[in-house]
Amino acid sequence: MKTIVVDHPLAAARLTTIRDVRTDNATFRAALRELSLLLIYEATRHIETVDVQIMTPVAKTTGTALANPPLLVPVLRAGLGMAEASMALLPESQMGFVGLARDEETLLPRAYMESLPEDLKGRPVFVLDPMLATGGSLEHACGMLTSRGADQITVLCVLAAPEGLKKLEESGLPLTIITASIDERLNESGYIVPGLGDAGDRQFGAV
Numbered sequence: 001m002k003t004i005v006v007d008h009p010l011a012a013a014r015l016t017t018i019r020d021v022r023t024d025n026a027t028f029r030a031a032l033r034e035l036s037l038l039l040i041y042e043a044t045r046h047i048e049t050v051d052v053q054i055m056t057p058v059a060k061t062t063g064t065a066l067a068n069p070p071l072l073v074p075v076l077r078a079g080l081g082m083a084e085a086s087m088a089l090l091p092e093s094q095m096g097f098v099g100l101a102r103d104e105e106t107l108l109p110r111a112y113m114e115s116l117p118e119d120l121k122g123r124p125v126f127v128l129d130p131m132l133a134t135g136g137s138l139e140h141a142c143g144m145l146t147s148r149g150a151d152q153i154t155v156l157c158v159l160a161a162p163e164g165l166k167k168l169e170e171s172g173l174p175l176t177i178i179t180a181s182i183d184e185r186l187n188e189s190g191y192i193v194p195g196l197g198d199a200g201d202r203q204f205g206a207v
């Protein structure tokens, strides 16, 4: 499994806004959108392209098109905050949806929605979820994708805990992880430390 930490002053500044307990829901959503643009920029650095012949107003030239745009899959709820930014940079892409809620007692994910294309063989997939904590939710979401044939999955997250990275590494799933930070650890409640709290609640309010 390859893990890339985006090391950029703009990413660090937006991440600081997101972490700050004083940041209100609207400002959190705006900063998450901006940080997501940077994560997607990094995730698309090596995607497959094809040459296309075009005519400028002046002359013929060879341009570039995306050969196989990735399927974008936000994990509800919190991943919704990364969805609009990903579609802005990848207007050619389609979007699927997975809904997961972690049981805060057992820390196990419960799936409540799956809206994905049947066949994902040969199709790159970008999974969008700001938080990789125990890794249970992302392992479950990525398992849904591999069961449909996906074999190139890139996970975009804002924060990753070492415990979650280890779990995904051990899962043997075909993953690349792009994150803005690998934080210190999980606390006894399964929250990332220092983290940012509950990414769903911080965007949309507590449920």
Ligand SMILES: O=P(O)(O)OC[C@H]1O[C@H](OP(=O)(O)OP(=O)(O)O)[C@H](O)[C@@H]1O
Pocket (backbone or CB within 6 Å): 075, 076, 077, 078, 079, 100, 101, 102, 103, 107, 109, 129, 130, 131, 132, 133, 134, 135, 136, 137, 138, 164, 190, 198, 199, 200, 201
């Ligand atoms: O790595 P894990 O330990 O599984 O935790 C991470 C999950 O927790 C959060 O979702 P949550 O279950 O809180 O749902 P929400 O997005 O609706 O708030 C987050 O968005 C991840 O999906």
Ligand SMILES: O=c1cc[nH]c(=O)[nH]1
Pocket (backbone or CB within 6 Å): 078, 131, 133, 190, 191, 192, 193, 195, 196, 197, 198, 199, 200
């Ligand atoms: O710190 C955490 C852990 C899981 N889910 C969150 O939203 N935040």
Ligand SMILES: [Mg+2]
Pocket (backbone or CB within 6 Å): 078, 198, 199, 200, 201
């Ligand atoms: Mg939540």
